[in-house]
Amino acid sequence: MDIRQVLFRYRSYTPLPVLLVMLIFAHPTVATLIVGFLIALAGEGIRLWGVSIAGSETRTTGIVGGTYLITTGPFAHVRNPLYLGNLLLYLGIGAMSNALFPWLLILAMIAFCFQYYWIVTLEEEYLGKTFGAAFAEYTREVPRFVPRLKKYRGGMYPQPECSLQKGIRSEMRTLQAILVISLVLVLLWQLRS
Numbered sequence: 001m002d003i004r005q006v007l008f009r010y011r012s013y014t015p016l017p018v019l020l021v022m023l024i025f026a027h028p029t030v031a032t033l034i035v036g037f038l039i040a041l042a043g044e045g046i047r048l049w050g051v052s053i054a055g056s057e058t059r060t061t062g063i064v065g066g067t068y069l070i071t072t073g074p075f076a077h078v079r080n081p082l083y084l085g086n087l088l089l090y091l092g093i094g095a096m097s098n099a100l101f102p103w104l105l106i107l108a109m110i111a112f113c114f115q116y117y118w119i120v121t122l123e124e125e126y127l128g129k130t131f132g133a134a135f136a137e138y139t140r141e142v143p144r145f146v147p148r149l150k151k152y153r154g155g156m157y158p159q160p161e162c163s164l165q166k167g168i169r170s171e172m173r174t175l176q177a178i179l180v181i182s183l184v185l186v187l188l189w190q191l192r193s
Contacts, residue, residue: 004122018108025099028189032098040092047085050074052167069131071155078147083116
C-alpha cells in the first residue's frame, strides 16, 4: 500500500487531533485572536479562490485524479494553492489558540508540511502521466508551495470556469468550521480572562 494514498484519503481528518490539543491547551489573547484570525482568513481566501476554479474535485478522497491541468487564478502563482491555504489556515488557528506556543504550532506545521509533501508527489505523478509535456513545462515555471508574483501565462489547454458561488458551496464546511473554532476560542478567552 502506498502511504501517500492513505495520507491523501485521510487528509481532511489529520488536523483533528492537533485541533483538539490546541483547544485543550488554548490561552488566547486579544492579540493572538486578531492576528491568528487574519492569517486564517488569508488562508481561506486562497482556498476559496482555488476551489472557485478547481471545483468540487478538490474534495475527492478516493483515488487521486483530475479533469484539468489548472494553471489560472492562484494556480498561476503556486502549484498547490489549496495546501498553501490549509497551512495558513492551520497557522492562523494555532496562533489564535496560543496553545503551548510556539512548540505545538511548530510541530503541527512540520507534520502538515510532511503530509502535504507526500500527497503532492502522488498528485504530481498523476498529473505528469495525464498531461505530460504541458505539466512538465508548468512545473518548471511555477513553484510547488511558495508563490511567485509573476503570473504563469503558458498552456493553451481548456480551463474550468471560475465560479465564486460554487466555490462557496464547496467550502461551506470549512467556513463553518472556521467560524465555530473562532467562536470557541473567543469564548475560552472570555472565560480565562
